[in-house]
Amino acid sequence: MYSEMFKPESDLRRQKIQTALRNAKADALLLVDNADLYYVAGRVFCGYAYIPVEGEMLCFVRRPVGLKGDNVVYIRKPEQIAEELRSRGVALPSCLLLEGDTLSFNEYNRLAAIFPDSKVSGEGTALIRQVRAVKTPYEIAKIRQSAAMHDTMYRRIPKYYAEGMTDIEFAIELEHAARQHGSLGIFRIFGHNMEIYMGNVLVGENADNPSPYDFAMGGAGLDTSLPVSCNGTAIRRGQTVMVDMNGNFTGYMSDLSRVFSVGSVSDKARRVHGVSIRIQEAVAAMARPGVAAADLYHCAAEIAKEEHVEEYFMGHRQKAGFIGHGVGIEVNELPVIAPRSRDVLQEGMVIALEPKFVLPEIGAVGVENTFLVTADGMEKLTTCTEDIVRLD
Amino acid sequence: MYSEMFKPESDLRRQKIQTALRNAKADALLLVDNADLYYVAGRVFCGYAYIPVEGEMLCFVRRPVGLKGDNVVYIRKPEQIAEELRSRGVALPSCLLLEGDTLSFNEYNRLAAIFPDSKVSGEGTALIRQVRAVKTPYEIAKIRQSAAMHDTMYRRIPKYYAEGMTDIEFAIELEHAARQHGSLGIFRIFGHNMEIYMGNVLVGENADNPSPYDFAMGGAGLDTSLPVSCNGTAIRRGQTVMVDMNGNFTGYMSDLSRVFSVGSVSDKARRVHGVSIRIQEAVAAMARPGVAAADLYHCAAEIAKEEHVEEYFMGHRQKAGFIGHGVGIEVNELPVIAPRSRDVLQEGMVIALEPKFVLPEIGAVGVENTFLVTADGMEKLTTCTEDIVRLD
Numbered sequence: 202m203y204s205e206m207f208k209p210e211s212d213l214r215r216q217k218i219q220t221a222l223r224n225a226k227a228d229a230l231l232l233v234d235n236a237d238l239y240y241v242a243g244r245v246f247c248g249y250a251y252i253p254v255e256g257e258m259l260c261f262v263r264r265p266v267g268l269k270g271d272n273v274v275y276i277r278k279p280e281q282i283a284e285e286l287r288s289r290g291v292a293l294p295s296c297l298l299l300e301g302d303t304l305s306f307n308e309y310n311r312l313a314a315i316f317p318d319s320k321v322s323g324e325g326t327a328l329i330r331q332v333r334a335v336k337t338p339y340e341i342a343k344i345r346q347s348a349a350m351h352d353t354m355y356r357r358i359p360k361y362y363a364e365g366m367t368d369i370e371f372a373i374e375l376e377h378a379a380r381q382h383g384s385l386g387i388f389r390i391f392g393h394n395m396e397i398y399m400g401n402v403l404v405g406e407n408a409d410n411p412s413p414y415d416f417a418m419g420g421a422g423l424d425t426s427l428p429v430s431c432n433g434t435a436i437r438r439g440q441t442v443m444v445d446m447n448g449n450f451t452g453y454m455s456d457l458s459r460v461f462s463v464g465s466v467s468d469k470a471r472r473v474h475g476v477s478i479r480i481q482e483a484v485a486a487m488a489r490p491g492v493a494a495a496d497l498y499h500c501a502a503e504i505a506k507e508e509h510v511e512e513y514f515m516g517h518r519q520k521a522g523f524i525g526h527g528v529g530i531e532v533n534e535l536p537v538i539a540p541r542s543r544d545v546l547q548e549g550m551v552i553a554l555e556p557k558f559v560l561p562e563i564g565a566v567g568v569e570n571t572f573l574v575t576a577d578g579m580e581k582l583t584t585c586t587e588d589i590v591r592l593d
Numbered sequence: 594m595y596s597e598m599f600k601p602e603s604d605l606r607r608q609k610i611q612t613a614l615r616n617a618k619a620d621a622l623l624l625v626d627n628a629d630l631y632y633v634a635g636r637v638f639c640g641y642a643y644i645p646v647e648g649e650m651l652c653f654v655r656r657p658v659g660l661k662g663d664n665v666v667y668i669r670k671p672e673q674i675a676e677e678l679r680s681r682g683v684a685l686p687s688c689l690l691l692e693g694d695t696l697s698f699n700e701y702n703r704l705a706a707i708f709p710d711s712k713v714s715g716e717g718t719a720l721i722r723q724v725r726a727v728k729t730p731y732e733i734a735k736i737r738q739s740a741a742m743h744d745t746m747y748r749r750i751p752k753y754y755a756e757g758m759t760d761i762e763f764a765i766e767l768e769h770a771a772r773q774h775g776s777l778g779i780f781r782i783f784g785h786n787m788e789i790y791m792g793n794v795l796v797g798e799n800a801d802n803p804s805p806y807d808f809a810m811g812g813a814g815l816d817t818s819l820p821v822s823c824n825g826t827a828i829r830r831g832q833t834v835m836v837d838m839n840g841n842f843t844g845y846m847s848d849l850s851r852v853f854s855v856g857s858v859s860d861k862a863r864r865v866h867g868v869s870i871r872i873q874e875a876v877a878a879m880a881r882p883g884v885a886a887a888d889l890y891h892c893a894a895e896i897a898k899e900e901h902v903e904e905y906f907m908g909h910r911q912k913a914g915f916i917g918h919g920v921g922i923e924v925n926e927l928p929v930i931a932p933r934s935r936d937v938l939q940e941g942m943v944i945a946l947e948p949k950f951v952l953p954e955i956g957a958v959g960v961e962n963t964f965l966v967t968a969d970g971m972e973k974l975t976t977c978t979e980d981i982v983r984l985d
Contacts, residue, residue: 233786234785234786235786235788239817239818243817244817244818244820245805245817245818245819245820246805246820247786247805247806247807248805263805264803264804264805264806264807264911265802265803265804265805265811265820265911266803266910266911267803267910299698301697301698301699302697302698302699302700303697303785304697304698304785305694305695305696305697305698305701305785306691306693306694306696306697306698306701306702306715307693307694307715307718308694309697309698310698310715323698323699323702326699373769373772373773376768376769376772376778377765377768377769377772380765380768380769385790385815385816385818385819386768386790386791387788387789387790387819389788389818393626393695393696393697393785394625394626394627394639396627396779396781397779398777398778398779399778410657411656411658411659412656412657413637413638413639413640413655413656413657414639414656415639415656419657424777424843424844425631425635425636425637425844426631426636426637426777426781426844426922427777427779427844428636428637428638428657451816452816452817452818452819518658518659519656519657519658519659530818
């Protein structure tokens with residue numbers, strides 16, 4: 202299935218899942234979702250990973266041909282899983298968890314029917330997302346590498362600008378640059394209706410166009426089939442250009458936003474941008490293992506209020522309900538930094554903080570960085586300048 | 594919700610769905626999936642479209658703010674839908690269809706619980722996919738436009754090649770070119786574990802690396818998190834370069850593959866490429882309304898056998914199980930041109946035919962074109978040369 206090098210890492214992840222299964226009083230987890238398979242097996246395959254509360258993981262593989270390993274079992278259809286477990290002397294689970302938030306209703310029922318004597322629950326997504334929220338040292342290294350590559354590309358952003366560009370013309374150059382810097386292109390998001398191309402480039406008044414997606418920022422998009430990000434707005438002097446683009450350089454995401462401008466922006470834009478930085482610093486200073494995610498949100502909202510910029514906080518015509526989120530294999534992992542979040546920070550979580558503002562007619566301001574939660578507090582993994590950078 | 598111009602088109606699509614609901618003896622369809630919402634409403638929104646077997650569609654919208662229209666009802670959570678229907682005098686359905694193949698198990702159950710007195714079924718996906726398989730004249734115009742833009746970009750492919758490039762270096766230039774030619778970037782695929790970036794560029798022996806995805810061709814990919822397409826192979830003289838890239842220029846996909854080479858390819862490669870063209874012509878000549886999709890597949894497989902190239906047909910180490918598929922809002926719509934397909938061709942379907950071959954050490958050969966099923970037979974919408982084109 203995977204290289205020998207990856208075996209200890211896979212074992213560690215399996216053990217984390219097994220601890221969570223014991224706490225949930227469940228006997229096994231059956232995974233199908235690509236992000237989850239990549240997590241447990243170190244690669245995407247078409248098939249199923251079966252993790253019992255005790256013992257080794259089994260990978261039931263439909264495609265690709267040619268995977269090797271003691272734990273690889275080729276099948277043509279999922280109905281063979283029960284028989285394959287029996288033939289290996291693995292007891293069928295009394296309580297089996299499936300990924301109720303990503304498996305389709307029809308596929309869930311097909312899988313549940315394989316285990317007619319088991320109690321089957323859709324809590325598998327919640328369980329694996331809790332496990333995935335706390336990164337292993339191997340994962341942290343992957344995210345550090347992605348963040349470093351992301352950061353390098355961002356430092357070069359101004360060189361891709363040419364006078365007279367529209368948002369989409371600029372975005373296309375940045376996409377190209379990101380790929381040349383090693384981006385894998387794909388933007389993995391949790392949630393079946395969440396979609397975007399490589400990220401968001403928001404210029405001027407387009408920042409105030411609301412989108413249907415549950416991202417921090419919107420934009421009208423170029424087409425009603427994907428109404429988010431660029432809409433063809435020309436980049437004008439004194440407006441802002443917020444770049445919030447794909448950091449998937451290693452299979453793990455980092456998340457990074459910076460603001461650019463042609464000419465200088467108004468004092469108001471600079472002031473509100475400064476409030477974002479102040480919020481980020483206050484939240485990061487407060488964040489450490491044991492702190493409630495909701496308290497971080499309230500800290501941010503409180504500062505926005507003190508500074509009399511609530512009107513623009515996390516959007517203007519439409520507001521996002523969070524100021525941060527976990528990142529990892531997907532860009533929107535746990536914890537969620539939102540007012541009613543029940544998440545509590547743990548060492549090893551990786552969190553993007555993005556306290557942003559939308560100023561009508563000027564554009565979006567604010568910063569986003571990816572942080573690692575350490576025993577001592579937050580370590581910022583993305584370090585390029587937080588100032589509004591001139592493109593011209 | 595949408596411009597007045599789109600109203601007659603939306604009405605036509607609704608009526609097609611209502612006919613299908615009557616045939617299925619169902620009272621209503623509740624849609625959530627972005628591709629389905631875009632189909633019925635002409636735009637993606639976050640919410641639900643409720644289509645009763647008689648009467649107007651209602652759009653229950655959570656985001657974005659600001660949508661207008663007689664049929665727009667803002668809600669905060671789906672539980673409000675039943676109340677909103679009652680308050681409008683709409684009878685709750687006896688039999689409601691939900692999208693069982695795209696809704697997650699947990700979301701399906703949440704929606705089903707809103708209608709405790711209804712018979713709820715997950716057959717909504719099958720129904721809407723059948724409806725979407727037969728395109729309206731408006732949709733055909735969108736696909737024609739996408740195909741024309743796609744074709745224009747493909748004619749220019751050789752100019753993006755530079756000596757010494759690897760597959761990924763070439764692919765990055767083609768992605769950039771596609772975006773500059775108006776591609777919306779996003780590649781909409783049906784099926785939650787189906788993913789690719791902008792398409793597939795397969796060079797030389799990488800064409801024979803199997804992938805986990807249910808695409809016609811594979812490739813190892815650059816990373817185990819997305820094991821498909823380019824893997825860093827250098828483009829070498831005498832090997833083939835198959836380009837099968839994104840045709841989403843209008844919210845509707847077209848699908849187009851062509852083969853390129855540096856230097857000339859072997860007689861064998863040219864011969865097998867010719868078999869692909871012969872298969873495509875035979876299948877296209879046979880295809881017309883009323884013909885079974887399975888018969889088209891058998892026609893293709895028969896020619897591959899006659900020509901003694903079965904070994905390479907639709908892959909070598911791993912084979913795809915189809916030679917064509919519908920295209921529309923998503924790249925893999927109905928009908929499926931596969932041996933056990935029960936689909937029957939209808940006027941207005943749009944089908945990509947891709948009888949391809951993988952020659953170990955040489956690469957992939959064959960063509961793919963997008964066709965419209967007319968009353969008289971197949972009209973090819975993608976018309977650039979089908980020869981193997983030299984890059985140098």
